[in-house]
Amino acid sequence: MEEKEERTVIRKDQLEISLHNEKKLIQEGTIIDDNPLDLSEPFRELCEACRKGDLKVCQEKITEGVNINARDPYDYTPLILASLCGHYEVAQLLLESGALCERDTFQGERCLYNALNDRIRNLLLEYDYSKSTDPLQPLAAHTASLLVREQPKTSDIEVDAGDETLYLHKFVLAARSPYFRQKLKTSPETTAWKLPSTIPPQAFGTAIKYLYLGEPPRDLRSGPGTGFTESEVFAGINKIAKYLETDTLVDSILDSGDRRLARQRRTTEIARGRDQLEEWFRDNVLQNKIEIDTTKVSDIKWDHNNPIFADVILQADELPEDDLYGEEVGSTGLPIGPIESSGANKSQKSVLFPCHRAMLLRSEFFQTMFNSPFREAQMKDHLHIIPVDCSPDVLEIILTFLYTERADFALDVSVEVLFAADMLFIEKLKTKAAVVISTLGSGSMSQAEAAKTTQGSAEEDIDIYAIIRAAWMTRVQRLEEFAARYFAYRLEAHIDSPEFAELIQESASRIQKRQETDSIELLDDIRFYLNERFRLRFDDAGIEEMMEESAQQQLIDQVAADEDIEKVTSGVEEIDLASKAPTQANGDRLPEPPAVNGQGHHTVIRTLDGEIADDELSRDAINYQILMEKLDQILERLNLDA
C-alpha cells in the first residue's frame, strides 16, 4: 500500500505487452535475453539454495560463476525464488552480486509482485536499475576518471591531438588495444606521440574514452568550429577502430537510442574491458612479482622505464610459519596476535608487486599518499617500494580487486582481507569480505540443525569471538549481526563459557564509551535472533489459526504458543533423523516440512537442564526460558543493567 504513493505496480495487460515486445526483440537478436534458460546442475542447486535460504551454497555457487540472472524451466530466477520464499539475506546477496530487478521488465515486475513481504519488496526497489548499477561500474568509472584526473599525476604518455593534449596511461592502452600493445612493446620508453593530422582529434578522443571505459558520447562534437564534419569524424572513428583493433567501438557510438540495448552493450563492453585488464594484470603485474628475502628488498631497483610501465612497487612480507599458533596464548586477548619475532634461522621472505599508481588510487589510502608531500609522492630515480601491512596472498587479492573488480577469495583469508581493506579504505572489498564470512561462515546453519546444535555436535569453521571483535574493530554492522545470529542459533554451546560473558562485557563497555544508554547491542541482537529462531518455525508451519488464537494473548503466551508449534516440527525432524532419512525428505519448495501432528510423542525428550519434557513443544518452551534466564544471569554477574 505504501508504494502506491510513489510508484504503482504496472497493470497486467501492460506487463504482457512489454513481455511480448521483449520476446520479439530477443528473437530478432537486437537484445540479449537478460534471463536465459539454464538447465545445468549448478544452476539447479543455486535455485534450490535460494528456495531454502541457504546462504552458504548461494555464495559458493555465485563464486563458481553460475549466472544468477538465468531462469529455470518454470521461468523462475534465483532472485524471484529468494524473494518469494522470504529470504531477505539471500535476496540481498543476489542483488549485491548483480542480480537484476529492473522495473518495466517482465521478470523485474514479477519479482516485485512475488516478494513475500514489504521488507523484501523495498529491498528490491532499492536495487532497481536506475539506482543500482552494473557491479563493474565502479571500475569503469575509475578508469574513465583517469582521463580527467589532474592530481596526482599518473599519466606516462602524452598525445597531442589537435588543440588539446591527452594525458594517457601506457598500461591501459596496452591492455585495451592490441595495436597499442604492439607499438609500446617496440618502444616502451616513448613519452609523447603526435596524432597524425588526418585523423580528427574528436575521433581519437572518442576512441580513447572508449578504451578508458567511459560512457559513449552523446554527439561527436563535430560541425562548425571543429574543422570536421560529422561524417569525417565518424569515418575517423571507423578508421581508428580498425587500427586499434577495437571492433565494438563503432557499435557503441551508433546505437545509443534504446536504453536497454545501450545498457547491454555497455555491460558487455565493460565486462570485456575488465577481462582485458585482468588478462594484462595477470600476464604482467602478477608475472613480474618478485619473491625475495626481506632484508634484500632495498636492493631491488626498478627504473621508471620498465616493460610493464609500473610506477610503484608494493611490498608484502611473508609470515613466519610458527606464527600461526602464536595466538593460542590466551582467549582473553584480542583475536589478533602479537608479533612473533621470527626465528633467526629462518630468513623472512617478502613479495614485491610492481604496480600502477593509477589503479592504486582506487584506495583512499593510496590516493592520500600520492597526493601528500611525503616521500612516496616524490619522483625519485627508482620506483618507490611501499610496504603494505598484510600477507602477499592478501595483497594479491587486493591488487586483483583494484585492477579487475574481482573479489573471489576463500573463507580462511577473509578476515585478513577484511582488516587490510579496512586499513586501505577499500569499502567494497571490505563488504565483500564481510559477505564471505557471513555466508560461508554460517556453516551448516540451516535453521533446523542449528536449533538442535549442542556441544561438539557441529564442526565450526570459524572463531566467532574473533569475528565479532573484528566486526567491532572494522565497524561492519553486517558482521555484528551475523555474529549475533550465529550465537543465537547456538546459544546453548556458548552461554556458559566465560569467554561469552566477557564478550558481553566488552559489548557493554563499547556502548558505554559511546553513550550512556542502557542497552547492550550484542545482547539485543542475540535476543532478536533468538526470537527469530523460534518464531521462524511457526511462520513456516503456516498454521494461521494458531496465530489468530494467540493474537489476543500476552506476548509471552504468544511466544509459548510459537514454541509449541515449533516443537511439533522439530519432533518430526528428529524422527526423520532417527530413521536415517534425509532431513529434507519431505521438504520440497519450502525449507521446512509442513507440520504433521501427533508424531512427536515417541522419543524421550530432554530439555537443556536434563529434565524430561512431555514433548518437543514443551521442551523448546523450557529451553527458551532457560536461555533467556541465563542471559539475565550473565548480566547480573557482570553488574550490568539491560
Next chain:
Amino acid sequence: MSMRARQKIRAPRRGLPANGGTNDFELNWKTLSGSLSRIHTKDASELSFEQLYRNGYTIVLIQRADELYDRTKQLEKEWLCGEVQRRVIAGISPSLLLAKEVVDVQDQATERREAGERFLSVLKEVWDDHQTCMKMITDVLMYMFIVEKDRIMSQKKVSIYSAAMALFRDNVLRASMPSSDNISVADVLKSTTLFMIQLERSGHMIDRTLVHHCVKMLEGLYETETEEESTKLYLTSFEPDYLEASAAFYRAEGKRLLETVDAATFCAVVYDRIAEEKERCSYTVSNLSESKIKEILDNELIRNNLAEVINFEGTGVRVMLDQDRINNLSKIFALSARVDPKKNHLTAAVSKRIVEMGNEINAASFALAQTSAPSKSSAPDAGQKKDKEKEKEKPVNQVTSSAIKWVDDILALKNKFDDIWKNAFDSDQVLQSAITTSFSSFINSTPRSSEFLSLFFDENLKKGIKGKTENEVDSLLENGITLLRYIKDKDRFEAYYKKHLSRRLLMKRSMSMDAERQMISKMKMEVGNQFTQRLEAMFRDMTISEDLTSSYKNYVREQGDPDQKRLELDINVLTSTMWPMEIMSNTKDGQIELPCIAPKEVETVKQSFEKFYLNKHSGRKLAWQHSMGTADIKATFHRSNGKVQRHELNVSTYAMIILLLFNNLSADESLTFEDIQARTRIPDNDLIRNLQSLAVAPKTRVLKKEPMSRDVKPTDKFYFNNDFQSQFLKVRIGVVSGGANKVENQDQRKETEEKMNNERGGSIEAAIVRIMKQRKKLTHTNLISEVLSQLSARFVPDVNMVKRRIESLIDREYLERVAEEPPTYGYVA
C-alpha cells in the same frame, strides 16, 4: 573447540602489539611526534607516509585513539605557542600600535603602511604554513579520523584539523602583545587591514592579495570548534568594525559630494564607488560582506542624499528632463531603483515637472484664446469693411488653432517623456504610471480638453490629412487616441465629437470617409463599444439616406411628374436619438417653435417625400431640419446695362428660402427684416446670420441692405442685388459662423455642460438601478463606489450628483432605505 576454530580462520597479527600496552603506544607515538615536529619545520620530504600512517593505525587498533588525539593537540599547541607566536609578534612594528586611529601626516602613513605590509606578510606566511602542516598531519592520521569519527563526534570533540585551527586562533591571533595587555594580534590585524582599505578607498595602491589573504584567514577560522557558518571570525570580530568604518567613510563622502559637485557628477561618482566596492569585496576583502557593503552604500551614499540630488537647483532632475539628458537620468533612475522600489523622489520630481510643463501648455493655449476673445467682442461696427472682415475671421481660426496647438504640444511632451521613459527609465512600471497620472492630471485640469481634442480630430479630418499617406494618417489619429486615453470625462468628448462629426457628415466636409471609419474603430478599441455605438449609427444613417435619395428619385420618375421645374432633392434622414441634440431640437427656451414656412415649390417636394417615406416606413415621424440643409439655386442677375449674368449659388436652406422671396419682387422693391421674418418664420438667430452672409459678407452680396452695416436690425431693408459680381460661375455662400466647427463661446459651453449633466444623470440612474437590481441590498458607500467604478470608463461622476440621483430614485420608489446605520438601500421590484 575454540582453539580449533582459530586454526581455521585468523586475523592479521603483524605490527600489532600483544596487549595494547603502553610501551607500544609510546614507541609509536615517539616516532610519530618526531615526524610531526619535522613537518612543522618543513623537513618532511624524507618522511614516509606509509610509516607514519602505520604508526597512527596501530595506535588506533590498540584502542588508544583518544590519547593520540590529545597528544597531537598538545603538540600543536606547544608549537603554536612557542615558535609561531614569537614570529608573529616579532613582525609587529611599534608604528602599527601607535597610530591606531587616524593618520594625519603623509610620511607617517607611508611608514605605517610599510610596517603593515610587513606584518601582514608574516601572518600570511605563518597561516599558510599552519594550514599545510595540518593538511599533512590530517593525511597521516586519516585512519584515526575516519574510523573514530563517530566516537569523536559523540564526545563533543572536533576533528584534529578544526581543533588545530582553534588553537591557532587562541594562541596566535589572540595572543596579546608583550608591551600592552589589551591589544592582541587580532586587533593589530584588524586595524592594519582597515587602514589598508582606507588607503585604497582614498585612491592609493595597496597589496590587495596580501590583505585578501589575511581576510581569508579570518574567514577560515571560527569562534567555536563546531565551526558554524555564523561564527566565522571574520563575521564576529572583523566585519562589524569594517562596516562601521565604511559607513563613516561614505557618510562623509556623501556630505562632501553634496557640497561640491552637481547631480550628474554625483551619480557618476556613486557609480564608480559601487563598482569599486564590489570589486573590493571580491579581491581585497570578502564576498560575505558584499550585500552588507552594498546596503551601506545604498544607505549612506544614495538613500540619504538622493532626494537632495534629484532636486538640485540647476542640475537636478528638472534640468535633466528639460535638456533630455538621457544618460544622467538613467543613472539617477538606477540609483533610485537600488534604494527604493517605488522611486518616490524621482517620480515626484518627474510628475511635478510634467504637470508644470502641462500647465504651461494649458496656459499658453488659453492665453491665445483669450487674446482673440476681446478683439472679437470689440469689433467695431460696420464701416471699414475689409480690415474688419479679416479681423473677424482671424479670431475664429485662432481659437481653433490654439486648440490644435494645445494638442500638438501635449503630444510633443508625451513623446519626449516616452523617449525618456524608454531610454533612461528602463521602461519602468512605476514611472510609467506616474507619467500617465501626471499627464492625465494636467489634461483633466482644464475643462476644455475634450473639446480641444475633438477639434483636433475635426481639423485633421477636414483638412489635415490632405495629401498624407495612410501611415501618417494612422499615426496622427493614434496620437490623438493617446490623449483620449488621459481624458477622464469621455462622455464629454463623445458629445463634442458627435457634434463635430455631424457637421462634417451633413455638410460633407469630411476629407475621407476611410479615415473617419478608421478613427471610429480606433476609438472602439480604446474606449469600447458603447462609446462608439451612436457614432456608428450616424454613419449608418448617412448610408441609408443615400439609398433613400436614389430610390426617391426613381419613385419620382415612375410617378411621371410632368413638372419639369421640380426641385432635385438630396435627403438625409437622421435617427433623432443618435445625433447631437441641439441639431434635432425644435425647442428653444422650452417653447416649441413653429416650423418655418417654405415656399410652395419646396413645400410640394417636402410633401411628396414625406408621402414616399411614410409609405415605406409607417409610424415614423419626420421632422425637417432646415438649418442643416443646403441648396443649389440658379440665380439670374439683370445688369443695369441690360446684360444677363447667371450664377449658380450654393446656399443654406434658409438662405434659399429667403432668396426665393425675392423671386416675386421687382428690382427696386425691398423687404424689411420683419417682413422676411413674418413670411418665413426662420428663427431670429439663423435669419440674422443668413442675412448677414447674403448681404454683408463682401464677396457674396446677393442682397443689398439698407442701411449698409454689419448688424441686422428689424427695420433694415433688403433689395435683390442685380449688380452681384463674381468671377466664378458657381458661388458658395457660407453661413456666417454657422457652419464651421470652432471653439464654443461661454454660453455654448454652458449649454453643452447642461446637456451633459442631464445625460450623465441618466447614466448614473441607469447604473444605480442596474447595480441594485442585481444586489437587492447595498450600503451607501458600497453603492457609491460601485457606481463610480462602473462609470469610470466614461466619465468621473460627481459624488453629489450620484447622491441626488439616489434621492430622486427613492422619491420615485425605485429604491428604499432599509437601514440607517450604516445607511443601506434596498431595491424595490
